Each structure stands twice: as C-alpha cells, then as structure tokens.
Amino acid sequence: MDNKQRKNYTDLISGLVVMALAAFFYWTTIGTKSFMKAGRGRLAPDAIPKAVAIAMFVLGIIIIVKWIISSSRGKVPPLEIVDDSEDCVGMTEAQIRNRHLFQKITMPLTLLLILLYLIAMPRIGFTISTFCFLTLQITLLSADLSAKSWLKNLLIALIATLVIYIIFGCAFGLAVPKVSPVDLGLGNLYRSVFG
Amino acid sequence: MLQLFAQGFQQMASWLNIAMVAFGVFLGVVFGCVPGLNGNTALVLVLPLSYKLPRMAAFALIMGIYIGSCSGGLISAILLNIPGAASNVATQFDGAPMARKGEAGKALGTGIFYSFLGSIIGFIALFFLSGPVASIAINFGKADYFWMAFFALTMVISLSSKNLWKGLAVACLGLLCSFIGASEVDGTTRMTLGIHALDAGINLIPALIGIYAVGELINASKSFDKKVKIETNYKIKGFGFSWLEFKEQFVNMLTSGVVGAFIGILPGIGGMTANLVAYSVSKSTSKHPEKYGKGYMGGLVASETANNACVGGAMIPLFALGIPGDTFTAVMLGVMMVHGLQPGPLVMTKNADFIYGIFVALMLANIFCVILQYFGIKLFVRMLAVPKHILLPIIMVLSLVGAIAVNNRIFDAWIVLIFGIVGIVMNKLEFPITPIILGFILGPLAETNLRRALMVSKGAFLPLISNTPSIILISLSVLSLILAPRLLKREAKAQAEQEALETSNSAE
Numbered sequence: 010m011d012n013k014q015r016k017n018y019t020d021l022i023s024g025l026v027v028m029a030l031a032a033f034f035y036w037t038t039i040g041t042k043s044f045m046k047a048g049r050g051r052l053a054p055d056a057i058p059k060a061v062a063i064a065m066f067v068l069g070i071i072i073i074v075k076w077i078i079s080s081s082r083g084k085v086p087p088l089e090i091v092d093d094s095e096d097c098v099g100m101t102e103a104q105i106r107n108r109h110l111f112q113k114i115t116m117p118l119t120l121l122l123i124l125l126y127l128i129a130m131p132r133i134g135f136t137i138s139t140f141c142f143l144t145l146q147i148t149l150l151s152a153d154l155s156a157k158s159w160l161k162n163l164l165i166a167l168i169a170t171l172v173i174y175i176i177f178g179c180a181f182g183l184a185v186p187k188v189s190p191v192d193l194g195l196g197n198l199y200r201s202v203f204g
Numbered sequence: 205m206l207q208l209f210a211q212g213f214q215q216m217a218s219w220l221n222i223a224m225v226a227f228g229v230f231l232g233v234v235f236g237c238v239p240g241l242n243g244n245t246a247l248v249l250v251l252p253l254s255y256k257l258p259r260m261a262a263f264a265l266i267m268g269i270y271i272g273s274c275s276g277g278l279i280s281a282i283l284l285n286i287p288g289a290a291s292n293v294a295t296q297f298d299g300a301p302m303a304r305k306g307e308a309g310k311a312l313g314t315g316i317f318y319s320f321l322g323s324i325i326g327f328i329a330l331f332f333l334s335g336p337v338a339s340i341a342i343n344f345g346k347a348d349y350f351w352m353a354f355f356a357l358t359m360v361i362s363l364s365s366k367n368l369w370k371g372l373a374v375a376c377l378g379l380l381c382s383f384i385g386a387s388e389v390d391g392t393t394r395m396t397l398g399i400h401a402l403d404a405g406i407n408l409i410p411a412l413i414g415i416y417a418v419g420e421l422i423n424a425s426k427s428f429d430k431k432v433k434i435e436t437n438y439k440i441k442g443f444g445f446s447w448l449e450f451k452e453q454f455v456n457m458l459t460s461g462v463v464g465a466f467i468g469i470l471p472g473i474g475g476m477t478a479n480l481v482a483y484s485v486s487k488s489t490s491k492h493p494e495k496y497g498k499g500y501m502g503g504l505v506a507s508e509t510a511n512n513a514c515v516g517g518a519m520i521p522l523f524a525l526g527i528p529g530d531t532f533t534a535v536m537l538g539v540m541m542v543h544g545l546q547p548g549p550l551v552m553t554k555n556a557d558f559i560y561g562i563f564v565a566l567m568l569a570n571i572f573c574v575i576l577q578y579f580g581i582k583l584f585v586r587m588l589a590v591p592k593h594i595l596l597p598i599i600m601v602l603s604l605v606g607a608i609a610v611n612n613r614i615f616d617a618w619i620v621l622i623f624g625i626v627g628i629v630m631n632k633l634e635f636p637i638t639p640i641i642l643g644f645i646l647g648p649l650a651e652t653n654l655r656r657a658l659m660v661s662k663g664a665f666l667p668l669i670s671n672t673p674s675i676i677l678i679s680l681s682v683l684s685l686i687l688a689p690r691l692l693k694r695e696a697k698a699q700a701e702q703e704a705l706e707t708s709n710s711a712e
Contacts, residue, residue, distance in 0.1 A: 019633055019634055020367075020370075022633060023370060023373075023633040023634070023635065026629065026633065027373045027377075030377060030380075031376070031380075034380040034395065037384075037394075037395040037396075037397055038394060038395055041392060041394040041395070042392070043390060043392050050658040050659050050660075050661060050662045050663030050664070051655075051658075051659055051663075052654075052655050052658060054387040054389070054390055054392040054394050055394050055395075057383070057651050057654070057655070058380060058383040058394065058395060061376050061379050061380055061383070062376075062380060064376055065373055065376035065377065065380070068369055068372050068373040068376065069373060071369050072367075072369050072370060072373065075369065115422065116422050116628065119421075119422055120621070120624070120625065120628075123418075123600070123604075123621055123624070124621060126604075127604075127614065127617050127618060127621060130614060130617075131614050139601055142597070142601065143597050143598065143601060146596075146597035146600065147593055147594055147597050150592075150593035150596060150597065151593040151594075152593075165594055169598050169601075173598075173601060173602065173605070177252050177253075177602075177605055177609075181252065181253070181255075181256040182256075183252055183255075183256070183605060183608070183609040183612075184608065184609060184612035184613075185605060185608060185609075186614065
C-alpha cells in the first residue's frame with residue numbers, strides 16, 4: 010500500500026463554513042419588525058438570534074485560529090486514507106476501480122435523485138415518481154447495470170411502490186400527492202374493494 | 205402509584221397494542237443486528253404508521269423498537285465480529301472471541317439474558333426517578349427553565365464533542381434553526397426570508413429525518429458490499445451459563461446497569477458510550493482484568509447490561525422534563541407532539557395513564573425481546589444477509605412520506621433534503637451531530653424563558669441567577685464541562701486497550 014498522506018484542511022474548512030452560516034443567519038434577521046413595544050427588559054425578537062449568530066461567527070474564527078496554530082506546529086494529524094483492500098480481495102483491477110468510482114458518485118447522485126423526486130412528486134403524482142425513484146436508486150446502490158439487474162429492480166420498485174401507496178396513501182389516507190391517473194385509479198380501486 | 209400502574213395496564217390491554225410491541229421488537233432486533241442499520245432507521249421507517257395508529261399503539265410500537273434495537277446488535281457482534289450498532293461495540297470485545305472458542309451459544313445466551321436484566325435496571329430507574337424529577341421541575345420558574353436548557357446544552361456539547369469549539373458552533377446552528385418562524389413571546393415572524401411555509405418554524409421530525417436518516421442511509425450504502433463471515437457453529441441450551449457464574453457476575457451486572465442507566469440520563473450520549481464505559485469500569489474493578497477481551501463472560505455482561513439499562517435512563521429526562529437525550533428519544537418527542545402531547549413535567553401528571561401505559565409497554569417489550577431472540581436467532585442470522593441496496597431506497601421513500609404527513613405538505617420533504625445536506629457536510633467536516641439536534645429542540649425553551657424572565661425582572665440580570673434551582677443548574681453546567689472529558693477518556697481508553705489487545709493477539 011502506498012503511504013501518501015494528504016494535508017488535513019478539515020478544521021480550516023469547518024471554520025469557514027461556520028462563519029458563512031453565521032453570516033447568513035445574521036443576514037436573515039435584518040429587517041425584523043416587532044409587534045411589541047420596547048421597554049425595560051423587553052428583548053427585541055431578533056436580539057437573541059443576532060447574539061447567537063455573532064457568537065457562532067466568533068466560534069468560526071476560533072476554530073480557524075486553532076487550526077492555523079496547530080498546523081504551524083505540525084500537530085494536525087494527516088487525513089486518514091480508508092483502506093478497503095480487505096473487501097476487494099478476489100476482485101479484478103477493473104472491478105476495484107469500478108467500486109471506487111461508485112463509492113464516489115453514490116452520494117451526489119443520491120442527493121440528485123431525491124431532488125428530482127421531490128420536484129416530480131407534486132407534478133406527476135406519488136406512484137409514478139416513487140416508481141422511477143426506487144428503480145434508479147436501487148440500481149445505483151446495486152452498482153450493477155446489466156439488463157437482468159434492471160429488470161429485477163424494476164419489478165421490486167413496482168411492488169414496493171404499490172404496497173407503500175396502497176397502505177399509506179389509500180388505507181391510512183396520508184396526504185401524498187395524488188395527481189396522475191395511476192394514483193387516482195388505484196385510489197378508486199381501493200375504495201371499491203374495501204369500501 | 206399502584207393505581208396508576210393498573211391504569212397503565214388498562215391502557216395497554218388490547219391485542220393491537222400487544223401486537224405492536226411484538227412487531228416493534230422484531231423490527232428493532234432486525235435493524236439492530238444488520239450492521240449499518242439501527243434503531244433510528246427502524247423508527248424512521250414506521251413514522252407514517254405511528255401517526256395513524258392510536259396513541260398507545262404507536263408508542264407500544266416505538267418501545268418495542270427501542271428495546272429490540274438495543275439488544276439486536278449483540279447477534280452480529282458475536283456471530284459476525286461486527287457490532288450491529290454502536291451500542292454493541294464492547295459486546296464484540298468478548299463475544300466474538302467466545303464464538304471463536306466454540307462458545308457462541310453461551311455468548312448469545314448470556315447477551316440475551318443480560319440485556320433483559322439491563323432493561324429491568326433501566327426500567328427501575330425510570331419508574332422511580334421520573335416522577336420525583338418531574339415534581340421538582342414543575343416548581344421551576346422561568347429563569348430556572350432557561351438554565352435547565354442551558355445545562356442540557358452544555359452537557360451535550362461537552363459529552364459529544366471531541367473538539368469543544370466545533371460542538372459549540374453546531375449547537376449555535378441548531379439554536380438559529382429553531383428561531384426561524386414566529387417567536388413565542390410576541391408572535392413576530394423572523395428569519396423566514398419571506399417564505400410563508402416557514403412562518404410556523406421548522407418542524408422537528410423532518411429536520412431530524414434529514415439530519416440523521418439521509419446521512420445514515422448514504423453512509424450505510426457505502427458499506428453494503430462488505431464481506432462478512434458468519435459463525436454458524438453454535439447451539440443454545442438454556443442460557444449457556446451456570447448458577448455459579450451468575451452469582452460471580454452479580455456485582456458486575458449491578459454496577460454496569462447503574463452505569464448504563466446513569467449515562468442514559470445524560471443528554472447527548474447513549475448506548476454507544478454506555479457499553480464502552482461499563483466495559484472499562486467492569487474491567488478495572490474485576491479480579492481478573494487479564495481475561496477481558498479474550499472471550500470472558502464478564503465483558504459481555506457489562507456491555508449488554510449497560511446498553512439496555514440506558515434505554516430506561518434516557519427516557520427519564522424525556523418524560524420528566526421534555527428534554528430528549530439522543531436521536532431516538534428526540535424523534536419520540538416529535539411523535540408525542542404529533543399525537544397532541546405537550547412534553548414537559550406536566551405530562552407526568554396530566555397524562556399519567558398514558559405514561560404508565562408506556563412503562564407497561566416497556567416491560568412487555570423486554571419480555572418479548574428475550575423470547576424472540578432466544579427462539580428466533582436462526583431467523584435473525586438469516587436476516588443479516590438482507591439486500592441493503594433494496595432496503596435503503598425504500599426506507600428513504602417512507603421517511604419522505606413520514607415527513608410529508610406531519611403537516612400534509614411537500615414543503616417538509618424539502619426540509620428533509622436541506623437538513624440531509626447539512627448533516628452530510630457536518631459529518632464530512634467531523635462536527636458532532638447531537639448538539640445541532642439538542643440546540644434545535646432546546647432553542648425555543650431557552651429563548652422564551654430567558655425573554656420572559658427578563659420581562660419579569662425588568663431587565664435586571666441578578667434575579668436570574670439568584671434562586672436556588674438556578675444556582676444548582678448553573679453549578680451543574682460548570683461541573684459538566686469539567687467532568688465530561690473524564691468520562692470520554694474512559695470511553696476512549698476502553699477502545700484503545702481493546703485495539704492494542706487485538707493487534708497483540710493477531711501478532712501472536
């Protein structure tokens with residue numbers, strides 16, 4: 010195994026993120042209008058949020074300063090590189106490369122899929138959007154793009170969607186978006202069978 | 205008290221409730237033993253169901269999951285040499301060597317039995333402490349409430365953070381998120397950026413699902429193809445240990461139970477700290493510390509008693525004060541609110557029959573847990589091979605349905621996504637997650653009471669720190685900042701020693 014070590018910027022980035030978020034929240038408090046008359050001991054509704062945001066900003070600075078001090082003394086431990094060679098026993102070079110690629114893209118693609126799912130759900134209804142989301146997400150996690158796997162995943166997604174929709178959307182009457190003919194049709198079918 | 209208990213029985217006495225406890229335990233054990241899934245994931249999965257069930261049945265289900273998931277991890281810790289959940293890490297230290305020595309049956313029996321005893325210790329703590337704690341808190345003034353929230357927050361920050369400053373920073377983030385929307389004192393909406401859906405603030409459940417579940421699911425998806433070797437050579441006869449061994453372990457069991465229940469009470473940490481600390485305490489007080497880590501029953505007893513004792517402990521602040529100690533109890537708090545209960549010290553008196561019903565459900569869950577694990581062990585072992593790439597997306601869909609159904613709007617699903625991204629970023633940057641959650645829950649409590657107290661005192665600060673409960677709570681906050689690092693050292697020590705032992709074992 011090669012022992013290349015990368016410099017650890019985690020806390021520097023952490024401090025910057027904390028400062029940015031604090032600034033953002035401070036900005037959202039600007040322009041708050043209170044219905045309450047000011048008086049002794051009466052804090053304005055934005056006083057405490059402002060104070061907390063300022064405190065958070067200062068904490069961001071402290072985190073960065075601490076990082077600078079300890080990194081100048083060489084005390085920041087280098088980034089750990091995850092060793093998964095044990096899991097890769099018996100895999101070909103190409104399989105290992107594929108595996109690492111999938112590990113890298115799983116998270117952003119999962120978030121993207123959830124984003125698209127949420128955009129689609131109110132527009133095309135619960136059943137169709139859920140069916141598409143499940144098929145794609147299961148395929149993504151299975152890391153297998155063969156035709157056989159697609160077919161299996163389609164079938165699983167179909168059954169899961171129907172079960173979830175009939176239990177939660179129809180029987181429990183939860184307010185999932187019912188838009189498409191499929192949503193409405195299934196709802197009618199459920200009512201005609203169970204009353 | 206007996207009368208209340210009888211009322212509790214009455215509340216629980218229906219087939220639906222009993223079935224829900226059993227179902228919950230089953231689900232809890234399965235999610236507990238599959239590495240990468242845990243009790244929180246199981247809870248998220250049943251959220252939509254829990255809204256629609258009658259109140260008692262919903263909490264019977266939740267209690268079942270809580271108990272089951274705490275215990276279920278022992279199966280994989282022993283047979284797979286991978287802890288099923290963080291609360292079973294120390295179980296693996298002695299459980300896995302026992303299995304290698306051909307004592308898997310004894311290890312499983314011991315684990316299951318002492319989980320049961322641990323739950324009983326936790327239950328006793330819950331039963332006898334929650335009432336008195338609530339009756340103290342009922343007399344709290346506004347300033348006292350503020351300091352109570354302050355104390356809970358300092359505890360969480362000092363206990364859950366390796367880096368205190370980062371803990372403080374994310375607690376601030378949680379507070380700021382909780383301030384969004386109408387302020388409780390004067391009804392002024394603030395920080396909404398003109399988005400009307402935010403006028404009533406961010407709901408707890410979608411925020412928790414996002415911060416916790418989305419990140420967890422994505423993390424779990426990374427480990428789905430880890431190769432595992434299951435120890436299949438085992439037989440359970442009785443519980444596998446003798447009366448003499450039971451007597452030998454009695455003191456160990458009691459100490460570990462007390463340690464577990466105590467750690468459960470502390471906010472911000474739970475089973476995952478309890479089992480390691482109890483293991484370390486047990487080892488340092490034992491007559492045979494050299495046996496630990498090599499397949500000694502005592503280590504297993506300490507870990508499994510402590511993590512289950514934690515459950516009862518963790519519910520004391522939830523019921524008595526309305527302050528949850530970990531993610532699981534935080535979600536429970538959210539479900540309580542969906543079912544129209546206002547958490548706080550008044551719940552213990554106003555909804556006493558319901559609370560005692562929960563106590564009964566807890567006992568029932570405990571009994572089911574022993575029976576299910578004992579007779580169903582073969583089934584649960586087979587569950588370890590459940591295809592996670594199929595299960596995780598389905599849990600994702602159900603958690604979004606659970607978020608949408610809280611207020612019947614898609615907006616809350618967006619909250620899940622946003623908080624999910626926050627959770628992933630925080631995780632990546634090594635921020636502790638619990639302070640955000642507790643900050644979010646305690647924010648309104650702290651702010652409202654501080655503002656009201658200041659109104660009463662006409663802006664003077666001295667009256668806020670001069671009555672007895674306030675002084676005690678302030679001292680406790682200071683104390684927690686001093687003492688918490690010691691507790692954490694103990695946890696780290698147990699883990700480091702075990703790692704050293706393992707490397708020396710593998711070198712031999």
